[in-house]
Amino acid sequence: MNPDHHVILRVVAKTLIPLITLYAFYVQFHGDYSPGGGFQAGVIFAVGIILYALIFGVSSALRLIPPSFTRGLAAAGVLLYAGVGIWALFGGGNYLEYGALLDEPEGGHHGQHIGIILIELGVLFGVAGSMLTIFYAFAGRVAEISDEDW
Amino acid sequence: MTALIETLNPGFVLVLAGIVGLFIPMQRVRQGLMVIAPLVGIYMLTQANQSMELATAHVLGLDLVLYRVDSLNFIFGLAFLIAALLNAIYALHGDDKLQDGMAMAYAGAAVAAAFAGDFLTLFVFWELTAVSSVFLILRAGTRAAYFASMRYLAIQILSGVLLLAGITYVYQASGALTLQAFTSLDEPGALLVFLAVGIKAAFPFLHNWLQDSYPKATVVGAVVLSAFTTKLAVLTCARLFPGFDILIWIGAVMTVFPVFFAVIENDLRKVLAYSLNNQVGFMICAIGVGTPLALNGAAAHAFAHIIYKALLFMSMGAVLYRTGTAKASELGGLYKSMPFTAVFCLIGAASISAFPLFSGFVAKSLTMSAVAHEGYVVAWLMLLFASAGVLEHSGIKIPYFAFFGHDSGKRVKEAPFNMLLAMGLASAICILVGLPSFFGLGYGWLYNLLPYPEVANHYEPFTLGHILTQMQLLMLAVLAFILLKRFGLYPPEKPGTILDTDWAYRRLGFGFANWAGTVWGKAGPAMTRVAGLLAQRGYDRIEAVFSPRGQLSRGPLTGGMAIWTAALLGMAMLLSFLTVQH
Amino acid sequence: MIESILTHLAPAWAIAHAAPLLVVAPLVVATALVFVPSGRLAWLISILTTGASLFFALILLALVQADTVTLAALADAGIQTNMLREGVVSYAIGGWAPPVGIEFRIDALNAMILLLVTFIGTLASVFSWPTVNAEIRTEKQNLFYGAYLVCFAGLAGVAITGDAFNLFVFLEISSISTYVLVALGAGRDRRALPAAFNYLVMGTIGATFYVIGVGFLFAATGTLNMADYTALLPELVGNRTVQAGFAFIIIGLGLKAAMWPLHQWLPNAYAYAPSFVTTFLAATATKVALYALIRFLFTVFSPAYTFETASFDWLIAPLAIAAMVACSFQAVFQTDVRRTLAYSSVAQVGYMLLGVSLASVFGVSAGLLHLMNHALMKGGLFMAMAGIVLTYQGTTLRDFAGLGRSAPWTMTAFAICALSLIGVPLTAGFQSKLMLLQATFTAGWWWASGVIVFSSVLAVIYMGRILEAVFFKAPENPRKVRKEAPLLLLIPLWVLALANLWIGLDASFPYDLARNAAEAVIGVGGQQ
Amino acid sequence: MLEFILARGNYWVIVALMMTGLYISFSAQNLIKRLVGLSVFQTSVFLFYITLGKVAGGTAPILIGEDLAGHHGAGHEEDAAHGTAAAGHEAPVETPAAPHVETEPVVEVDPETGEPIADPTAIDPAAELAPDAVDPGHSDIPPLQGEDASLMGEPLEDGVTETSDYVLSGHDGAADALHQAAESSLHSVYSNPLPHVLILTAIVVGVATLAVGLALIVRIREAYGTIEADEVRNIDIDVALEEEEAEDAAAEGAA
Incomplete structure (x- = not known):
């Protein structure tokens, strides 16, 4: 790509992308007691990367975050989510029963808190990973026939 | 061991032998088994106690009676077993695992069904006869045989499922599966069973599968087929529907109408198939009369018929085997090269025509007397007419065109020894049963096996009246045949005269037969053509709709379905809104 | 016999948490498979996972069937069983008690379906390796197994959940992975792609219809819990909202269950999907959707409502009949064996729906019995089919000619399953058809029994054609080598074939399952 | 019209x-x-x-005054058996049923179900359980009453509408309806989160x-x-x- 092109875009993007990512984490970590959470944060995070890919090219984005990573991220998210559920089982509760996570005495809320945060983190991973995977699946795909042929 | 012999349905032994036979590659060993199995079966049958539930089973909460011998099915089972033995001997010359095994399994299924004490067992073996017998047609290997076998299978399975449907109903209604005679045809279960039996017994208009498939079967296959399926149906009919008036008329029609087809038919095995139909008609008619005498007649007739029809099919099979054809127009003069076969064929022909001293006579007399005795004059006349017809097409036409007639010039070897042996045994039975009683043999032996031996033993077939009537009928028919032949009035493809007992009716009968023959000769093919055309149309129509290129498969990729979705949704809502109570 | 699993085999945690683990285990493992480098390893893992699910399904079945004595013994031993009352297991996800939280609720009906799905799933996993290895690219195999397990978990989830919306989510989880699995057949035949797309559009419409229906019910009652509907709906029978919901749900689920004429996604999807996928789907997917339909027809709604009776008589039964006739005809004319089998599947769905539409214990258990038997026979048929695709690469009737000689073991099992499909005595298919006939007689539906008979004759024709080609025709191009399917494929195939024979001889086990299931659902909805 | x-x-x-x-x-x-x-x-x-989630005149089911003394909550038919949930949750909106507490009013109201679940025989939950005529806390998604409030039925009639019109209701003509709608939505349009x-x-x-x-x-x-x-x-x-x-x-x- 010609480095002279889209200078403004590049410069703006370079400033914006960290902010977007940061905002994603803000949304994420406030999700357990205010509007927000993993879904929104995951999408915002993915948008940051996608913006990067749009401006700096898919190939450099692929170098930054390879598809195998995004796939793994999505899977890890689900594993984290389900893992919390199973953790609760070992704590003596039902599946996904956060109250049982930390084996607290009656009235303890830390299990609830931790559970929600972990779950939301799982959702973040899952959503961000999936969004990026989908994006790569279309943008990064090398078509077997060229555009002119059809 | 004795317990096993007394309680095991001999059909099982045959079925088992058949299935094992499928896998025995050594010809002689297998065929040894095939001959021994029916012998064992006969022995087992003689050991069985009558009218007892010899073997029961409890499956799925249903009580099944696997083996039950009574006076009625005893004689059928015996005939089946003898036929199985004759078939096995008749098949010895060839080496065909599938055919040997399936023939034996088929025979076994028929025997097992004959001794079944409940509906479900009957049904299972009923279906088994269908499935195993189809191979005997398929094995002929021709394209025509393939299609015939598929049609045959479809019809037989249809009969089976109808039976099943009927059984389910009966079970629902009565809670029992015991084979008992129905009281009326009003209830649907009885009607379904009746239809199933009707298909298998080849009632008029349900009979086409028989003439379609039997002549296309293998040499051995046709012999085997001729013995079991229809007679099993006759037995079932006798057990379930004795004394149903409608059977008299069905039987009477059945005896008459094949005559016209048989006399104009060129393929001699097809002639035999028609005459099979005609003979079964006698039995059905007798069952319809339902008196002890009539049932005796049906049973005796079935026994005799199984043997002599097998004999006739065997002789035609031998001819086919040696010459490669069974067409009347291509045969003739074979008595020189196949004298034994010719003699056996004549014995069979004499038996089926009910010449005195042959088995057909003693059996048919019972039926005729029973019908006459109960006062069904019209039916009696129809039977009489059919008797003459039998002589015409089976008694004279078969041997005449095959072995005598104009010499076709074919010079072939005599049939293989095993065929001759089988035919010889069958002939011996035909004659022994037909003779007057002596030393426990003769017709007395047969009569003692009948459902009502005391009634049968009071009946004397060899009265002057019977013999005279019969001989008069036969001789005049023969005479007519000879005369017509001499004057060149009997073209090979035209019907012959059919003489009635009364001279006065002779010309009328002749005229009628001639007319009917001509009409059938023209109308028959025309009707076949129309039916074929309609079937073809229907098939094309169905194919146009359902085939992979058809309308149903063509619709837009998803469009059709989306419309269906909307339409069904609308309908479901409409239904809900219309029917809801407020 | 099954109860011994509770007392001897299963650990306490498995008994307490069998319900969520049954679904969660395959779901977790599916995602973990992303990290598994080798297809063969993924295969082994998926066998273990589906096997574990089968184990959990057995535990659930045992719990549902357990009598009070066994349950008391379990309680004494300190084992938590989540029994709501005898015959119903209820598991509150996250500890949120229903109707607020999502409930996994298992009674005799879904215990049976779960057993069926997990059993077929396990068998399918075992047999899958040779065909997957041949049909799917090496680097995609672990993802393929991942998608398969997701689909498996989705189907199990549909069967296990007691929450109407959760059911939709699981339905879509299984459906979306199914679209992917079907599309993977494009490696062999590109027609898999339009087939998958078609399926996607139709499947989504069906699922959306279902959601709309649930929305109506939610509007009318304010709940999503199915057990709650049972309690609330009788008050609202005259309510048009409920009726509209009913119509949407029936059509939506009917589409997923391939109810004629909403079946048109099915033949192509089955014909062009990878062999293993076809096997699994044919034996489970429509069955599970049918289960959901039965669940709604009999426990959420009730045959006591006149509008439901009307749809039984005027909608479902006629459609079932039409399926039995039309699709049997279509099956007769197909030249591709897979399509023949696919059309016959639709026809068989007709049988099941017919049983259901009788709305009697007898009819529903006949339908359910046929559902189970059909899974066994179709599973076997498609497995044999997969073996043939693997060794001979042909699916048309001509390719099948003479295979009886070159692959006798495969084809004998195929023949057994085919006979079962026809309904020959001493096979499983006979038992269920017999029962269905009895049920129609009891209900006095003469015409229906006639159609069953007719459709059976058609089945004789279309399966007869195949069997005739297999056993009596000379091979088209003589294959010198005798080439069986691999042993790995033959074993599950024969398990299914023998299961068909076994049920043909002694149907008491599946019969009891079906009977209990039918008794568990009939009379629950609104007519106590 | x-x-x-x-x-x-x-x-x-x-x-x-x-x-x-x-x-x-x-x-x-x-x-x-x-x-x-x-x-x-x-x-x-x-x-x-x-x-469906928008309810005119409803509020979030937060405990207010007299509700604490409410006498409803006959319990989900199987609440007792459902009581596997551990006690002590104080989730902001919903609380699982406490174990062995079948009719405890502390468990307020399931926000998405409203009362009818608790007692299937209660045809008009608001009327039966609320001391006041208007009990916003319980009215988020009440069941529709027969034909009256169904989507395709006739316009709503008086009576139950006060608490159970989750569709905007009208009385004497379009203007009225509009007016009322505007007013009531200004009042309080409650969004059911479910x-x-x-x-x-x-x-x-x-x-x-x-x-x-x-x-x-x-x-x-x-x-x-x-x-x-x-x-x-x-x-x-x-x-x-x-x-x-x-x-x-x-x-x-x-x-």
């Missing part, structure tokens, strides 16, 4: 979207358009659910479907060179016909 129409504005939009989407998804030949239609169709369902949660899930499902669908279209384009459904079909039919002809020719050759 106008009143009838205006009172159900949301639903008309939803129905229109639904029909449009469905129509596109089966009439368009272009596969992408089909997916778009499908999305529109799904979107209409999202709107439908969200509309449908939102459901729809979030449904959106995720929709996105997944869309992604798979688009991926399939990409593959179809690569395999067939077109994304028009009829062209794809014609190509397939041609191939099938050729195969069949080849088969027939082979069969004739063999014969």
Whole structure:
């Protein structure tokens, strides 16, 4: 790509992308007691990367975050989510029963808190990973026939 | 061991032998088994106690009676077993695992069904006869045989499922599966069973599968087929529907109408198939009369018929085997090269025509007397007419065109020894049963096996009246045949005269037969053509709709379905809104 | 016999948490498979996972069937069983008690379906390796197994959940992975792609219809819990909202269950999907959707409502009949064996729906019995089919000619399953058809029994054609080598074939399952 | 009539979207358009659910005063058995049933179910359980009363409307209806969170479907060179016909 092109875009993007990512984490970590959470944060995070890919090219984005990573991220998210559920089982509760996570005495809320945060983190991973995977699946795909042929 | 012999349905032994036979590659060993199995079966049958539930089973909460011998099915089972033995001997010359095994399994299924004490067992073996017998047609290997076998299978399975449907109903209604005679045809279960039996017994208009498939079967296959399926149906009919008036008329029609087809038919095995139909008609008619005498007649007739029809099919099979054809127009003069076969064929022909001293006579007399005795004059006349017809097409036409007639010039070897042996045994039975009683043999032996031996033993077939009537009928028919032949009035493809007992009716009968023959000769093919055309149309129509290129498969990729979705949704809502109570 | 699993085999945690683990285990493992480098390893893992699910399904079945004595013994031993009352297991996800939280609720009906799905799933996993290895690219195999397990978990989830919306989510989880699995057949035949797309559009419409229906019910009652509907709906029978919901749900689920004429996604999807996928789907997917339909027809709604009776008589039964006739005809004319089998599947769905539409214990258990038997026979048929695709690469009737000689073991099992499909005595298919006939007689539906008979004759024709080609025709191009399917494929195939024979001889086990299931659902909805 | 129409504005939009989407998804030949239609169709369902969640005159089920002394909550028929939930939760909105406490009013109201669940025989929950005539805390999604409040029924009538009109209600004409609607919505339009949660899930499902669908279209384009459904079909039919002809020719050759 010609480095002279889209200078403004590049410069703006370079400033914006960290902010977007940061905002994603803000949304994420406030999700357990205010509007927000993993879904929104995951999408915002993915948008940051996608913006990067749009401006700096898919190939450099692929170098930054390879598809195998995004796939793994999505899977890890689900594993984290389900893992919390199973953790609760070992704590003596039902599946996904956060109250049982930390084996607290009656009235303890830390299990609830931790559970929600972990779950939301799982959702973040899952959503961000999936969004990026989908994006790569279309943008990064090398078509077997060229555009002119059809 | 004795317990096993007394309680095991001999059909099982045959079925088992058949299935094992499928896998025995050594010809002689297998065929040894095939001959021994029916012998064992006969022995087992003689050991069985009558009218007892010899073997029961409890499956799925249903009580099944696997083996039950009574006076009625005893004689059928015996005939089946003898036929199985004759078939096995008749098949010895060839080496065909599938055919040997399936023939034996088929025979076994028929025997097992004959001794079944409940509906479900009957049904299972009923279906088994269908499935195993189809191979005997398929094995002929021709394209025509393939299609015939598929049609045959479809019809037989249809009969089976109808039976099943009927059984389910009966079970629902009565809670029992015991084979008992129905009281009326009003209830649907009885009607379904009746239809199933009707298909298998080849009632008029349900009979086409028989003439379609039997002549296309293998040499051995046709012999085997001729013995079991229809007679099993006759037995079932006798057990379930004795004394149903409608059977008299069905039987009477059945005896008459094949005559016209048989006399104009060129393929001699097809002639035999028609005459099979005609003979079964006698039995059905007798069952319809339902008196002890009539049932005796049906049973005796079935026994005799199984043997002599097998004999006739065997002789035609031998001819086919040696010459490669069974067409009347291509045969003739074979008595020189196949004298034994010719003699056996004549014995069979004499038996089926009910010449005195042959088995057909003693059996048919019972039926005729029973019908006459109960006062069904019209039916009696129809039977009489059919008797003459039998002589015409089976008694004279078969041997005449095959072995005598104009010499076709074919010079072939005599049939293989095993065929001759089988035919010889069958002939011996035909004659022994037909003779007057002596030393426990003769017709007395047969009569003692009948459902009502005391009634049968009071009946004397060899009265002057019977013999005279019969001989008069036969001789005049023969005479007519000879005369017509001499004057060149009997073209090979035209019907012959059919003489009635009364001279006065002779010309009328002749005229009628001639007319009917001509009409059938023209109308028959025309009707076949129309039916074929309609079937073809229907098939094309169905194919146009359902085939992979058809309308149903063509619709837009998803469009059709989306419309269906909307339409069904609308309908479901409409239904809900219309029917809801407020 | 099954109860011994509770007392001897299963650990306490498995008994307490069998319900969520049954679904969660395959779901977790599916995602973990992303990290598994080798297809063969993924295969082994998926066998273990589906096997574990089968184990959990057995535990659930045992719990549902357990009598009070066994349950008391379990309680004494300190084992938590989540029994709501005898015959119903209820598991509150996250500890949120229903109707607020999502409930996994298992009674005799879904215990049976779960057993069926997990059993077929396990068998399918075992047999899958040779065909997957041949049909799917090496680097995609672990993802393929991942998608398969997701689909498996989705189907199990549909069967296990007691929450109407959760059911939709699981339905879509299984459906979306199914679209992917079907599309993977494009490696062999590109027609898999339009087939998958078609399926996607139709499947989504069906699922959306279902959601709309649930929305109506939610509007009318304010709940999503199915057990709650049972309690609330009788008050609202005259309510048009409920009726509209009913119509949407029936059509939506009917589409997923391939109810004629909403079946048109099915033949192509089955014909062009990878062999293993076809096997699994044919034996489970429509069955599970049918289960959901039965669940709604009999426990959420009730045959006591006149509008439901009307749809039984005027909608479902006629459609079932039409399926039995039309699709049997279509099956007769197909030249591709897979399509023949696919059309016959639709026809068989007709049988099941017919049983259901009788709305009697007898009819529903006949339908359910046929559902189970059909899974066994179709599973076997498609497995044999997969073996043939693997060794001979042909699916048309001509390719099948003479295979009886070159692959006798495969084809004998195929023949057994085919006979079962026809309904020959001493096979499983006979038992269920017999029962269905009895049920129609009891209900006095003469015409229906006639159609069953007719459709059976058609089945004789279309399966007869195949069997005739297999056993009596000379091979088209003589294959010198005798080439069986691999042993790995033959074993599950024969398990299914023998299961068909076994049920043909002694149907008491599946019969009891079906009977209990039918008794568990009939009379629950609104007519106590 | 106008009143009838205006009172159900949301639903008309939803129905229109639904029909449009469905129509596109089966009439368009272009596969992408089909997916778009499908999305529109799904979107209409999202709107439908969200509309269901809007309740005029309701508030969040937070415990207020006299509610604590309420005498309702006969309990879900199997509440006792459900009591596997551990005690002590204080979730902001919902609380699982406490173990062994069957009719404890502390467990206020299931926000999405309202009272009828608790007691299936209570036809008019608001009237039966609330001391006051108006009990906003319990009225978020009350059941529709027979025909009256159903979506396709006649306009709402007096009586139960006060608490159970979750669709805007009207009395004497369009203007009135509008006025009232505006007023009541200004008052308090309460959003039941449950449908939102459901729809979030449904959106995720929709996105997944869309992604798979688009991926399939990409593959179809690569395999067939077109994304028009009829062209794809014609190509397939041609191939099938050729195969069949080849088969027939082979069969004739063999014969």
